[in-house]
Amino acid sequence: xxxxxxxxxxxxxxxxxxxxxxxxxxxxxxxxxxxxxxxxxxxxxxxxxxxxxxxxxxxxxxxxxxxxxxxxxxxxxxxxxxxxxxxxxxxxxxxxxxxxxxxxxxxxxxxxxx
Amino acid sequence: xxxxxxxxxxxxxxxxxxxxxxxxxxxxxxxxxxxxxxxxxxxxxxxxxxxxxxxxxxxxxxxxxxxxxxxxxxxxxxxxxxxxxxxxxxxxxxxxxxxxxxxxxxxxxxxxxx
Numbered sequence: 001x002x003x004x005x006x007x008x009x010x011x012x013x014x015x016x017x018x019x020x021x022x023x024x025x026x027x028x029x030x031x032x033x034x035x036x037x038x039x040x041x042x043x044x045x046x047x048x049x050x051x052x053x054x055x056x057x058x059x060x061x062x063x064x065x066x067x068x069x070x071x072x073x074x075x076x077x078x079x080x081x082x083x084x085x086x087x088x089x090x091x092x093x094x095x096x097x098x099x100x101x102x103x104x105x106x107x108x109x110x111x112x113x114x
Numbered sequence: 115x116x117x118x119x120x121x122x123x124x125x126x127x128x129x130x131x132x133x134x135x136x137x138x139x140x141x142x143x144x145x146x147x148x149x150x151x152x153x154x155x156x157x158x159x160x161x162x163x164x165x166x167x168x169x170x171x172x173x174x175x176x177x178x179x180x181x182x183x184x185x186x187x188x189x190x191x192x193x194x195x196x197x198x199x200x201x202x203x204x205x206x207x208x209x210x211x212x213x214x215x216x217x218x219x220x221x222x223x224x225x226x227x228x
Contacts, residue, residue, distance in 0.1 A: 040220070041153075041203055041220070041221045041223075042218075042220055042221075043205060043218040043221075044218070045215055045216055048215075088157065090159060092159075102149070102161045102164055103161070103216075104161070105151075105158065105159040105161075107157065107158050108157050108158065108159075
């Protein structure tokens, strides 16, 4: 009965490749997010989707693109991977207007770019 | 702009000691939410508390307590009688409805020594 799940848990790839990370939530939430946590543990929000509409788009490279086939899924696609993309990526979800409800986080995906 | 400062990078305490983690925030919004998350060594992010800007009452949950003071823009977190299982990185965060985005502090790594 996992609330927010991500696959894969670990992803090792070569520079220049394209990869995707999948996220699914079974909480019935209508908003989902992607965060990046760098090697210094700094957490930064990248995107959020509410009812399939992008409502936040932080200043991340356009090589990163969120894709939401339905409100239970928010996948993260990354083109032309770079060394600096190595990080842990967290998916999260919440219900309703963001500032009134807590976010539930997935277990994270550790991406290593060689 | 929003900002969250967790000045304590790392704290070490001996088991059963009390410890306070500091969090200072900046925002121009009058409506905002503050929260704390715990990230144990296993890596997941665990929600601890959210407090809105209109509620300055202190909160206690077991060994955890939070002190919110708008006058000093602080939302400090105290663990009483610390235990080894409290060892983790603790993140303080801020989000406001006007921006619909969240800003995390850089985290405080707490090590509880048996």
